[in-house]
Each structure stands twice: as C-alpha cells, then as structure tokens.
Amino acid sequence: MDDDYYSIDAILAQNQKVQCAFKTDVPDLGYLDGGSDRDIKALSKLQLPFWLTPMLLMSDFADCTVPQAFNQRVRNALNADPKSVKLSGLVGSGGPWYAFGKMIAGI
Structure with a gap:
C-alpha cells in the first residue's frame, strides 16, 4: 500500500466500510458510531472504514468480517x-x- 499513498483509487478503496464487532469496551471512541455515547461497548457492531480495521485486529479490540x-x-x-x-x-x-x-x- 505504500506505493499507492497518493493514489485516489487507493484512498477510495481504503474508505470502504467493513463490519466490525467489538470484543471489549473501548473508551473515548464512541464518536465512531456517530452517536452521543462516549465509549464503544463490548458486542457493539459498527461499519468502519477499512483503514481503521488493521489496528483494531492487531490490538484484539474487535473482529471484522470479510x-x-x-x-x-x-x-x-x-x-x-x-x-x-x-x-x-x-x-x-x-x-x-x-x-x-x-x-x-x-x-
């Protein structure tokens, strides 16, 4: 992906939504849901942009479905x-x- 850094097509591809189910409560990220809650609760399911999913998977905060x-x-x-x-x-x-x-x- 590094060689596609300035590519508009790569940017659009990384913004595709992926379904993620959170395993644990995540503080101070409630704004990702677009609601008024401050935190994301465990078992919440959100549609998130693809660029955010690798960090969620590596930190074991969420499972994302293909x-x-x-x-x-x-x-x-x-x-x-x-x-x-x-x-x-x-x-x-x-x-x-x-x-x-x-x-x-x-x-």
Missing part, C-alpha cells in the same frame, strides 16, 4: 469457473472492488 463479495463462497466460485460469476453483482456501484480486494487479502 465483505460478502470477498468471502470464501465467492472465492470458491471464482476458482471453479470464473466465467459463471457475475462480477457486476459483486462490485455494485463504484470501482474500487479490485483494489479493495487486494487490501482485504493482505489482512
């Missing part, structure tokens, strides 16, 4: 018969699907 477009079922289908997978259904609107997939694979 988005559906990159889960094991889709990867198995791509390995079995790539022509049978409709990528337009996975990509949705926007174009950072490949760059985001490369970043997700790195975790």
